[in-house]
Structure formats: structure tokens, C-alpha cells
Amino acid sequence: MHVGAAGGGLVRRAGRxxxxxxxxxxxxxxxxxxxxxxxxxxxxxxxxxxxxxSSPFQLLIATILSAQSTDAQVNLVTPGLFQRYRTPADxxxxxxxxxxxxxxxxxxxxxxxxxxxxASRMLVERFGGEVPRTLEELVQLDGVGRKTAxxxxxxxxxxxxxxxxHVRRLSRRMxxxxxxxxxKIEQDLMAxxxxxxxxxxxxxxxxxxxxxxxxxRPQCPSCQVRDLCPSARYGGFPPWMAAHRAGRNGxxxxxxxxxxxxxxxxxxxxxxxxxxxxxxxxxxxxxxxGVPSGASGRRER
Ligand code: SF4
Numbered sequence: 001m002h003v004g005a006a007g008g009g010l011v012r013r014a015g016r017x018x019x020x021x022x023x024x025x026x027x028x029x030x031x032x033x034x035x036x037x038x039x040x041x042x043x044x045x046x047x048x049x050x051x052x053x054s055s056p057f058q059l060l061i062a063t064i065l066s067a068q069s070t071d072a073q074v075n076l077v078t079p080g081l082f083q084r085y086r087t088p089a090d091x092x093x094x095x096x097x098x099x100x101x102x103x104x105x106x107x108x109x110x111x112x113x114x115x116x117x118x119a120s121r122m123l124v125e126r127f128g129g130e131v132p133r134t135l136e137e138l139v140q141l142d143g144v145g146r147k148t149a150x151x152x153x154x155x156x157x158x159x160x161x162x163x164x165x166h167v168r169r170l171s172r173r174m175x176x177x178x179x180x181x182x183x184k185i186e187q188d189l190m191a192x193x194x195x196x197x198x199x200x201x202x203x204x205x206x207x208x209x210x211x212x213x214x215x216x217r218p219q220c221p222s223c224q225v226r227d228l229c230p231s232a233r234y235g236g237f238p239p240w241m242a243a244h245r246a247g248r249n250g251x252x253x254x255x256x257x258x259x260x261x262x263x264x265x266x267x268x269x270x271x272x273x274x275x276x277x278x279x280x281x282x283x284x285x286x287x288x289x290g291v292p293s294g295a296s297g298r299r300e301r
Contacts, residue, residue: 020239040204047203047287069106091120115143154199166209173231218240
């Protein structure tokens with residue numbers, strides 16, 4: 001992939017909209033993004049999906065469970081869960097209360113149970129009990145948005161950018177996107193990272209976000225990509241993300257409020273039924289119930 005006119009335009013917009021961020025040509029940003037990708041590849045040569053699974057279906061279920069939970073918590077639950085329920089039909093026909101009990105510790109268990117059973121029913125009824133291999137089909141499943149769909153597609157060897165909470169934060173800090181909306185971030189990263197590297201690059205950002213570029217304590221002084229990251233000079237808290245931070249803290253000005261609205265309550269079929277918001281999925285940081293995720297209003301983030 002390459003940055004075309006759209007990519008260059010986005011870069012110029014980034015320079016205008018985000019104070020403190022110098023304009024950068026599309027070509028320069030692509031070069032920088034790929035240099036970052038190479039460094040991360042040296043640090044994480046063979047990144048693995050952090051959710052334990054042994055089939056695309058198990059990965060689908062685990063990713064649904066990981067919304068507003070931690071991967072470690074999900075990995076504690078899934079061995080017993082997958083021993084008890086093996087197929088989409090097993091999940092679809094499970095007693096709701098039993099399934100709720102089995103996944104209780106991952107949080108939002110009622111909404112997740114509903115999503116898992118609805119998705120499993122749809123797999124049985126529409127897809128012959130198999131997990132489909134296209135994004136268009138996957139996002140028809142309850143509880144599945146682009147992020148979960150791309151995780152599953154990666155399992156099938158189909159390239160996709162997975163925008164979870166870490167990818168979202170790091171791509172903004174690294175100024176690889178001017179956007180806050182996960183779908184737009186996905187497009188921006190697709191434009192600068194070679195297609196074959198989309199899955200691995202996403203996973204590397206996720207691991208790097210956990211280990212180095214932490215949400216609250218980014219380790220800029222010792223960071224391997226600090227010379228390629230415009231946020232290094234701001235200690236990881238650049239001014240172009242300030243409106244977003246203010247919005248999430250309820251102190252947004254007009255622009256921040258707009259961002260907050262865009263981030264807004266998670267709305268879709270899972271989150272809309274949950275008592276709070278369940279939105280972030282793979283590798284999300286745990287949040288207390290009712291605390292806005294700050295993610296987009298789409299159903300899983
Ligand atoms: S320099 Fe700081 S903000 Fe940039 S990637 Fe490294 S830790 Fe994150």
C-alpha cells in the first residue's frame with residue numbers, strides 16, 4: 001500500500017488541526033511509519049494474538065469476551081468455557097444462566113452472553129456453523145465490529161488492521177493519524193503500512209503499548225522509536241491529543257466536547273444492552289462500569 005492523495009491530505013489536515021504537530025508530507029509519513037514498523041518488528045519478531053484459542057471460532061468468542069476486560073482475565077475463563085461448549089451450536093443452545101455464570105468474571109456478562117448466543121445462532125443458521133472469512137459477513141454477527149472481525153481475519157491469514165485501545169493511542173501519539181475514530185485510524189494505518197504487515201503491525205503496537213507506550217506512563221526517554229515519534233518531546237502527552245483527553249475527563253471545550261460526543265456511549269447491539277459500556281475488546285484496559293471508554297460509538301469499541 002502507499003499513501004496517495006488522500007493520505008497526503010490527511011497529513012496536511014493533521015498539521016492544521018493539531019497544534020504542536022508539524023505538517024508532514026504523505027511520503028515522509030509513510031517512511032516514518034515503516035521505520036517504526038521495522039523497529040517494532042525487531043523487538044517483536046513473531047507477535048502472537050494474546051487471547052488463547054485453537055480455532056477461529058474460539059478466537060471470535062474470546063475477542064467478544066475481551067471487551068472491557070483484560071486478555072489475562074479472558075484467558076483464565078476460556079479453557080473451561082471451551083471445554084464445556086465446543087461448537088457454535090453448543091453456545092447457541094446453552095442455558096443462558098449457565099453461560100452467564102461461566103463468563104461472569106469478564107464483566108458485562110449478560111450482554112456478552114446475549115452477543116455470544118446471538119452470534120452463535122447466526123453462525124449456525126446462516127453460515128453452516130463456520131466462521132465466515134470476510135469482514136462484511138463477520139460484522140453481521142452480534143457483538144462483532146471491525147476490530148473483532150479483523151482479529152478473526154488475521155487468524156485466517158487475511159490482512160487487517162486491528163484498532164484496539166493501544167493501537168488507537170499509539171497511532172495518535174506517533175502521529176500516524178490525525179483521527180480519533182477507529183475506522184479512520186484503520187484507514188490511515190492501512191495507507192502507510194504494507195498490506196502483508198497489517199496484522200503483525202497491529203499486534204506489535206498492542207504489545208508496545210502495554211510494555212513501553214503505556215497510557216499513563218509512557219517511557220519516552222528509553223523508547224526505541226523516540227526519534228521517530230513526535231510525542232517524545234511532550235513526554236507522550238502531545239497537545240494534539242489534549243482535546244481528546246479533556247473530553248474524556250469531562251472538561252472538554254467545544255472541540256473536545258465534539259470528540260467526546262463522537263466517542264460517546266457505546267451504542268450497538270452489545271453495548272446498547274449493557275448496563276454500562278462494553279466496548280474495547282482485544283487488549284482493552286479494564287474500566288469500572290459506567291466509565292466512558294472514550295472509544296467510538298460503534299458497538300464494540
Ligand atoms: S516516544 Fe513516548 S509517546 Fe512516542 S512511542 Fe515512545 S513511549 Fe510512546
